[in-house]
Amino acid sequence: MKEEWISQFIDDELTLDEKIAFVGTVHEDGPFREECLDLLRQEKRLREPPSRDVPMPALSPRPRRSLLSFRPLQWALVLLVAGVALVLARNLSPPAKEANVPYRFVVYQPGADRVEIAGTFTGWDRVSLKRSGNSGYWEIVLSLPPVEHRYSYVIDGERTMSDPTVPGRERDDFGGENSIIPPGGMA
Amino acid sequence: MGDFGSFYLRHRKELFHYLLRMTGDAALSEDLLQESFTRFLDRYGREDPTLPLLFTIARNALFDHWRKRRPLPSGDWSGETGGENPEEGVIVREEARAVLRALGTLPEDERDLLSLAVTGGLSYREIAAVSGLSEGNIKVRIHRARRKLRDLLREE
Structure with missing residues (x-):
C-alpha cells in the first residue's frame, strides 16, 4: 500500500x-x-484561511524604475526640479481645503447577493452598498471631497463593472473600465 | 476590469493565503501579493492569465525577497501579523497561528509544496510545473510534509 x-x-x-x-x-x-x-x-x-481579510492592493502594470538606476545627469535634473518645486511651494500659500459633499451611488443589480464599490476614494478597498428594498437597486451615500473620482462596482465579489449612469470612463490596468466623476460631481 | 480583473479578484485570496502560509507575515505577504500581480502585468500583460504562472511568479518574488534577507532568524515564525500596529493590517486568525507556526518549522521545500496543494486550485501536475519537480516527487514530498505537520501539531 x-x-x-x-x-x-x-x-x-x-x-x-x-x-x-x-x-x-x-x-x-x-x-x-x-x-x-x-x-x-x-x-x-x-x-482554513489563515486570515479573514485579504488585502486588495492597487496594481500598476507600468514598469517601475529605481532612482538608483539614474545616471549623474538624470540625478542633476531630478535635484533641479526638486529645487524649483521647493521654491514654488514656499511662495505659494496652501489652497483652502474644500468641504466634503455627499455623493449618491446607485446601481441596478436585481440578481446580485452583494454589491460593492471600489475607487480612488476608498483606496480601492471595497465598500458594500445597501439593497434598496425589493427594487433591485443598491445604493450608498458617501461624503467625498469635490475632486475627480474613479471607481467601479464589484458584483458578488467576482465581476466588476463601470457605472452605467456615468458617461466618463477610462480603461483600467486590467482591460476593464472605471467610471470617472469630474470635480464637483455630475451636473 | 475584464479578464485580468476577474482573475485578480478570484485568485488574490488564494495567493495571499499561500504567501501567508509560506512567510507567516501578513504585511510581507501583502507586499508580495502586490509585487506578484505587478510582475505578472509587466511581463505577460493581461491576456489569458493562468494560475500556475501566477504562482510561479509569486514564488520567484518570495525567493528573491528571501535571498536578499537571508539568513532568517530561526525563532521569528510567530504567525503574528506583520507591522507595528496589528489594528492597521490584516489580522491572522488566532486559531490559525498554531498551524502557521508548525508550517514555519517544516523544511522550506516541503512547506512550499504543501502550501501550494492546500491553497487550492493547483493539481499535482501544475505544482510539478511550478516547482520544477516530477509528479512522483511531489506525491512523496507532500505526504511527508503532512505527516511531519501532524507530529508538530501534536507537540503544540
Missing part, C-alpha cells in the same frame, strides 16, 4: 483504480484508517 495515497486522496489525485484499492485498504487496515482520519482532520485546520 502506498502511504502517499492518503495525500492523493485528500488532494483528489487518485485514479479510479487507485480509489478502489484505497477504499479496500481503509476497510481492511485499522491503523491505515486511523491515519487517514488523522490527516483529514488536520486538513480541515490546514485549509
